[in-house]
Amino acid sequence: MTDLYAVIGGSGLYSLDEEFEIETAELRDTPYGQTSAELQIGKWHGNPVAFLPRHGRDHQIPPHKINYRANLWALQSVGVSHIIAANAVGGIDSRYTPQVLGLPDQIIDYTNNREHTFSDGDNNQVQHVDFSWPYSGTLRDSIKISAQRRDIDLIDGGVYGCSNGPRLESAAEIRKMKADGCSMIGMTGMPEAGLARELSIQYAAIALVVNWCAGIEDREITMDEINHVLHQGVGRIRQLIDETLRQSYS
Numbered sequence: 001m002t003d004l005y006a007v008i009g010g011s012g013l014y015s016l017d018e019e020f021e022i023e024t025a026e027l028r029d030t031p032y033g034q035t036s037a038e039l040q041i042g043k044w045h046g047n048p049v050a051f052l053p054r055h056g057r058d059h060q061i062p063p064h065k066i067n068y069r070a071n072l073w074a075l076q077s078v079g080v081s082h083i084i085a086a087n088a089v090g091g092i093d094s095r096y097t098p099q100v101l102g103l104p105d106q107i108i109d110y111t112n113n114r115e116h117t118f119s120d121g122d123n124n125q126v127q128h129v130d131f132s133w134p135y136s137g138t139l140r141d142s143i144k145i146s147a148q149r150r151d152i153d154l155i156d157g158g159v160y161g162c163s164n165g166p167r168l169e170s171a172a173e174i175r176k177m178k179a180d181g182c183s184m185i186g187m188t189g190m191p192e193a194g195l196a197r198e199l200s201i202q203y204a205a206i207a208l209v210v211n212w213c214a215g216i217e218d219r220e221i222t223m224d225e226i227n228h229v230l231h232q233g234v235g236r237i238r239q240l241i242d243e244t245l246r247q248s249y250s
């Protein structure tokens with residue numbers, strides 16, 4: 001089977017760029033419902049790629065309402081073998097300062113009430129997939145090499161804690177997550193990574209730190225600061241993804 005890479009866009013990344021030559025763009029119906037947005041398939045700088053913004057094209061779907069199962073199912077149904085996910089996160093670890101790009105290697109799931117598995121006992125056999133290393137080692141390696149080639153700073157490794165949202169955390173919740181070993185907190189890493197594993201899709205996430213987590217600084221977190229950092233960081237994410245695709249298809 002030939003490889004097909006997909007990009008799942010997070011906050012701030014609702015499209016690739018104007019050089020993405022879209023061949024098809026369709027809302028997809030799956031046994032689990034409809035995708036968050038039209039699934040775009042085409043060529044980006046000559047490389048085949050599928051693109052799906054998980055919050056919808058206008059960021060209208062909050063993290064807990066995203067139909068992760070429909071999104072992942074649709075990606076697999078068009079032949080996607082690898083997913084590069086983009087995620088905005090808050091930083092906890094001192095390395096994860098705002099503006100930094102990180103490549104998590106572990107995950108802790110703090111979400112609740114999300115449809116988080118294809119193995120729900122209804123129509124298939126119960127499956128207990130291995131999730132010891134939630135992110136694909138080979139895909140992480142090619143993202144690391146790509147960052148070096150493009151001279152993009154990237155923190156290698158870290159624990160992504162996934163909170164339910166959409167509110168941010170309390171300072172005490174962040175203290176607890178820090179004690180658990182979390183380096184960064186986002187709201188969309190799960191069940192996405194777990195579902196990708198159930199479908200045997202290679203999956204890695206590029207995390208952009210857009211704020212310090214609650215209570216790390218003695219002040220409130222504002223959406224203005226988050227949006228400002230997102231705006232500044234999204235170009236680096238596009239460059240990194242572009243280089244990873246070039247490497248992977250060469």
Ligand code: HPA
Binds near residue numbers: 168186211
């Ligand atoms: N917490 C959870 N998710 C986030 C944050 C945060 O501080 N910033 C961006 N996504």
